[in-house]
Amino acid sequence: MMRKVQRAIVELKAGYPVLVSNGDEAELVFSVEGLESPSFRAWLGELDSSTLRLTLTPKRLESLGIECAGAGGVLDVPLDDRDDMAAVVETVRVLSSECAPQGGFFSDFGTPGVIQEAGLVLMRQGRLLPASVSVTVPAAAWSDVHAALYAQDLIKVEARDVLAFDGSVAxxxxxxxxxxxxxxxxxxxxxxxxxxxxxxxxxxxxxxxxxxxxxxxxxxxxxxxxxxxxxxxxxxxxxxxxxxxxxxxxxxxxxxxxxxxxxEGRDIGLANKLRAYSLQDKGLDTVDADQVLGFGEDExxxxxxxxxxxxxxxxxxxxxxxxxxxxxxxxxxxxxxxxxxxxxxxxxxxxxxxxxxxxxxxxxxxxxxxxxxxx
CATH class of the missing domain: 3.40.50.10990 (GTP cyclohydrolase II)
Incomplete structure (x- = not known):
């Protein structure tokens, strides 16, 4: 179990997706950084999805002015124009890490399920930006998914194993x-x-x-x-x-x-610490900058x-x-x-x-x- 989760984290840091399953449900999970990779476009074509599922932490939602009592929030981001994926990636980036305006569609966040919670854990353990992007695997795409798993081009982890891993490291x-x-x-x-x-x-x-x-x-x-x-x-x-x-x-x-x-950076990792520095240069203090990125005051x-x-x-x-x-x-x-x-x-x-x-x-x-x- 531990080895699979570890390999999944390494894959995400390299820009590749991971298949996270919970019983009969499964989603292909990407890091926000991974949306710039060729693998993202390739898999999006295979899955033929009309939406991305963006999961954010409670602290990130709080920075957007959204009350959150649970493990975070999920927002469906439509893929209306596949020829303009740069715009989609920019939307996700702004929603994940910028001082975005309050209101509007932000009220449409739903409650994350076990798979989405596991996605956030994988990002956290990899010291990636704590926001996950996932796409549901439809029935028609399972043959391609199974082929990728067999060829070891894709790694599958169980959501329950990811959640257990989070508490077992120490x-x-x-x-x-x-x-x-x-x-x-x-x-x-x-x-x-x-x-x-x-x-x-x-x-x-x-x-x-x-x-x-x-x-x-x-x-x-x-x-x-x-x-x-x-x-x-x-x-x-x-x-x-x-x-x-x-x-x-x-x-x-x-x-x-x-x-x-x-x-590093109260355990948010060097990449995120540099992101926080950039936000501090815009006027935020160290605590608020970390929260805008989705982190608590000390991780x-x-x-x-x-x-x-x-x-x-x-x-x-x-x-x-x-x-x-x-x-x-x-x-x-x-x-x-x-x-x-x-x-x-x-x-x-x-x-x-x-x-x-x-x-x-x-x-x-x-x-x-x-x-x-x-x-």
Whole structure:
């Protein structure tokens, strides 16, 4: 089951569709990015459908001014002019990710079924834009679908397996490899790599200092990967400064662990983070930009971090964080947390708005930094 879902996610990221079934029902599911691929046009011709089914998340609907109490909403997008597919693709893109106007046909959203819910899970696990496009498979098209399945040109997954996969990733964590990697200011550091059971993501534990001399509780930092900040020194955030500051603080405390988690952009993925940056340039703050794309204010889950600490034999920690949600996640996972240690970066004209939004809207404890940085 897990392997099939994993393969389906890879196919979607490559621009190919996936057949998602639920009993006698089946739909061909595409990512929004996949609508630009030749495969989309080819399959649309085979299925001879008059509509696309667009499924959006509750947060995306909320950004459109639509109340949603369930798992999202489904809208039928008509294919009136197949010669102008660019217009159809643009319509879907705007409905999925732009600051679209409220009202009009937006009220026509229906309730998603199990297949549509599974489509959203596949997008979420692939860090794709969280909107799925699907087409019902009519009876006349099943011979072509079966031929594609037999030739392995198409992958089929059961909706129930996709939904089960969403909750099982953190339960299957494998310790893969490790090596000494001396760091500036922390020469006695060992990198330990973990891979999720689904094989899609890898995380690192940095064992800083000699473990025999670690204090009890063990100082721990959970750091979500930020390519733009950690590697390139982006001024839009304080992530790179926090990363290097955490290594220094842990070393100064006598050693401990830094968990480097593959959760780019609060776990929306790099492509979506760049989309959110573009929306922020139009005036939205970081929380609203993520919501326009269909995400919550923070998509991260920390079961992986709990599993990593368990694998390393760590049950008592002091946590370096400004985020109360991380404290609660550790306690909920059975990790005893002693103290919260503040970890602040510099406030600059480039990141002040970002940090203020985290403090005011996401509850991060950044008052000290924001006051020190001026108004």
């Amino acid at each position: 339960q299957h964590l494998i310790r893969i490899s490790e090596a000494q990697v001396p760091l500036e200011g922390a020469e006695e550091t060992r990198f330990v790599m973990f891979r999720e059971g689904g094989g899609l993501r890898e995380h690192l534990a940095l064992m800083i200092g000699g473990s025999a001399n670690w204090p009890d509780p063990v100082p721990v930092r959970m750091h979500s990967a930020c390519l733009t900040g950690d590697l390139f020194g982006s001024l839009r955030c304080d992530c790179g400064e926090q990363l290097r500051g955490a290594v220094q603080s842990i070393m100064a405390a006598g050693g401990g662990i830094l968990l480097y988690l593959a959760q 991260r889950q920390y079961g992986i971090a709990v599993s990593m600490l368990r694998s390393l034999g760590i049950n008592r920690i002091d946590l370096l964080t400004n985020n109360p949600a991380k404290l609660q996640a550790m306690r909920d996972g059975g990790i005893e947390v002693g103290q919260r240690r503040e970890l602040l970066g510099k406030v600059t004209p480039h990141n002040r708005r970002y940090l203020a939004a985290k403090a005011e809207r996401a509850g991060h404890l950044l008052e000290t930094a924001l006051k020190a940085g001026g108004h």
